[in-house]
Amino acid sequence: MSDRVMWFNGACVPWEDARVHVWDELALRGANVFEGITAFWNADGQRHEVLACDAHLDRLYHSARIADIPAPPRAEVVAALTEVAAQLGGSDIYLRPAFYAKRGRSTLAPDSEGAMYIGGFPFRPSTPPAVRAIVSGHRRFGGPIGAQAKSGGSYLDFRVFERERVEHGVEHVFFLNDRGHVAEADGAAILLVRDRRVITPSVDSGVLDSITKRIVLDLARGLGHQVEERPVLRDELYGAQVVLAGTLLGLRTVHTVDGHAAEDTGGAETAATLTGEYDRLCRGENPLAPTYLAPLR
Ligand SMILES: Cc1ncc(COP(=O)(O)O)c(C=O)c1O
Numbered sequence: 137m138s139d140r141v142m143w144f145n146g147a148c149v150p151w152e153d154a155r156v157h158v159w160d161e162l163a164l165r166g167a168n169v170f171e172g173i174t175a176f177w178n179a180d181g182q183r184h185e186v187l188a189c190d191a192h193l194d195r196l197y198h199s200a201r202i203a204d205i206p207a208p209p210r211a212e213v214v215a216a217l218t219e220v221a222a223q224l225g226g227s228d229i230y231l232r233p234a235f236y237a238k239r240g241r242s243t244l245a246p247d248s249e250g251a252m253y254i255g256g257f258p259f260r261p262s263t264p265p266a267v268r269a270i271v272s273g274h275r276r277f278g279g280p281i282g283a284q285a286k287s288g289g290s291y292l293d294f295r296v297f298e299r300e301r302v303e304h305g306v307e308h309v310f311f312l313n314d315r316g317h318v319a320e321a322d323g324a325a326i327l328l329v330r331d332r333r334v335i336t337p338s339v340d341s342g343v344l345d346s347i348t349k350r351i352v353l354d355l356a357r358g359l360g361h362q363v364e365e366r367p368v369l370r371d372e373l374y375g376a377q378v379v380l381a382g383t384l385l386g387l388r389t390v391h392t393v394d395g396h397a398a399e400d401t402g403g404a405e406t407a408a409t410l411t412g413e414y415d416r417l418c419r420g421e422n423p424l425a426p427t428y429l430a431p432l433r
Pocket residue numbers: 172286320321322323324325344345346347348349381382383384
């Protein structure tokens with residue numbers, strides 16, 4: 137079985153053969169939208185169970201509408217994802233479909249033309265022994281595309297945060313929005329756990345509406361926790377157990393933010409319970425699993 141698979145121009149191709157032209161809108165202006173989707177191997181059923189597939193595909197099309205990128209029919213995307221999953225074989229996998237513009241500065245251009253590619257590889261999440269985070273010195277301002285779209289062009293911002301991350305020798309950089317409130321991390325939503333409360337920046341804080349976060353909030357409500365979606369102040373990060381939530385990361389407990397160790401507010405225990413339940417859900421072992429896991433269709 138191949139380690140990584142690429143679907144491009146209608147079929148799975150050798151990874152190196154998925155080439156685009158430098159003058160394609162994809163390269164010229166970063167005109168693409170994408171998703172990251174995980175699928176867990178169900179050995180009993182001999183099939184992949186995809187986590188929140190509909191939500192990811194809905195968001196992909198929503199991103200395409202926001203960023204004005206041509207989108208192929210949904211059945212074509214599902215068929216291509218199924219082909220990539222089959223090529224990857226019987227393991228947990230990560231699928232990254234992308235729609236992009238080849239030609240046309242908008243979909244209204246007479247020569248507008250789009251295409252799709254899907255990269256896929258085995259999903260083997262790892263947890264670093266210490267998870268340290270800093271708050272970036274830069275704020276992230278929303279343009280017309282904003283944080284709700286997963287678009288290549290707007291993700292250029294993350295190069296700046298990544299440089300900061302490496303320079304400071306930490307695992308994550310959090311960034312603030314234009315109002316100075318907590319937004320998110322690169323590739324993950326931020327959750328704060330205090331006592332039995334789970335707090336997360338509201339969608340109007342300039343964040344992607346993380347699907348992993350939605351699942352965790354659902355789990356938290358089911359466990360009787362109070363959930364608060366609201367603007368979050370920077371200093372609140374220093375008095376709570378911070379947990380990151382993202383498709384690729386899963387749930388990851390953060391040990392320090394700007395050098396402040398997570399306070400013992402009872403949050404650590406709740407964070408551990410939520411992480412355990414999220415992992416069980418991915419394996420089909422939590423009562424909410426049927427709501428979120430389904431074969432590709
Ligand atoms: C900027 C950003 N925020 C949050 C997330 C987490 O979102 P999700 O849980 O839907 O993967 C991601 C990853 O997709 C992301 O890129």
